Amino acid sequence: MGILRKKIAVLAGDGIGPEVCHEAIKVLDAVAERFGHRFTYDYQLMGACAIDATGDPLPESTLAACRAADAILLGAIGDPKYDNNPAAKVRPEQGLLRLRKELGLYANIRPVTAYDILLPHSPLKADRIAGADMLIYRELTGGIYFGEKGRTENGAFDHCTYTRPEITRIAHLAFQSAQNRRKKLTLVDKANVLETSRLWREVVQELAPAYPDVAVDYLFVDNAAMQLILNPKQFDVMLTENMFGDILSDEASVIAGSLGLLPSASVGDKAALFEPIHGSYPQAKGRSIANPIATILSIAMMLEHFGLQEAANVVKDAVQDALAQNVLTPELNPTSSSTTEQVGTHIAQCVLGFPTSQLHRDNIKAGMSTII
Ligand SMILES: NC(=O)C1=CN([C@@H]2O[C@H](COP(=O)(O)OP(=O)(O)OC[C@H]3O[C@@H](n4cnc5c(N)ncnc54)[C@H](O)[C@@H]3O)[C@@H](O)[C@H]2O)C=CC1
Ligand SMILES: CC(C)CC(=O)C(=O)O
């Protein structure tokens, strides 16, 4: 692969979004330096910061920049002043949902891995989670988040709808992914109650014969939530609708060890966006305690999307190095933690090829004894 030039729209967003994006871009710059690629960044507003500046959570200029970019990096959006005001008509989350819809980002791919090195930090029993490695395919532009919603005289409603094409296109992606992995696909639904779930089951059953090497099973979402913690190793590719995937993937982050570790790629036919699965974690804003690894691993997914597998592997190895060296934010290591910036710098330095021992000597010289 020769030298690549790519333009990346950066939507740092709210809360910890700017902090984790800053570290992710540090790592991307290190990739550029090491491999000779050229990445340019187009910073745009989305979320509460965009409402503050323009009144609109997704200004037209942001949407245009995203359309013009080769890929989009998103930090996170959301602010307590909207979370705590149910009457607010304009909300940061509307910007994200509209962006996903406008760009046709229908498949959100969320890898979940139990890192051996973090097993002792997990609140779950190590023998239950060791070796867990799954991909969640979450449908991202349909379902209850996008249905008609409103208030009645004494109540409220959110409609959930799905069409066959919406299910078919993501199901194909999930089947193909399973073919390249351990060849197991689990559809998670609530087909014992919901008509939309029965359509999901019907479509997946119809597609299954085209993928004879993939074993398909079906779980109701309530059982799946329990199985995920009880025996996560049973899952290879999990396919599910928008809201179930949103909820189950946050639950699955406990298997990895922290919500701050899980990256994602949101892809469609014309655009691709890379984002940590977590939100804006407002309690951590400005305190340099947010884990940037979910966003840095989202950069690795972006590099894979660009066809830069070697660079993606270098980023993933650098993350492993940070975990192995105990360069961890406080939710993973409360007694001897590193800052958001120290984790990002460690990973960027590893990408640049610094021997770790050298890096540690430099950190000690700089007085950053908490790193070791
Ligand atoms: N994609 C996005 O931009 C998303 C935005 N949100 C928004 O974020 C705001 C906060 O929502 P919450 O429900 O509190 O979810 P959240 O994901 O922001 O935080 C939930 C908890 O997860 C942990 N956490 C999250 N990110 C972390 C990180 N990088 N490092 C270490 N720990 C981390 C913290 O314990 C935190 O209290 C809301 O306004 C919500 O709407 C929520 C989810 C996704
Ligand atoms: C606005 C929400 C749907 C964001 C979220 O929770 C997510 O995408 O995981």
Ligand SMILES: [Mg+2]
């Ligand atoms: Mg979520």
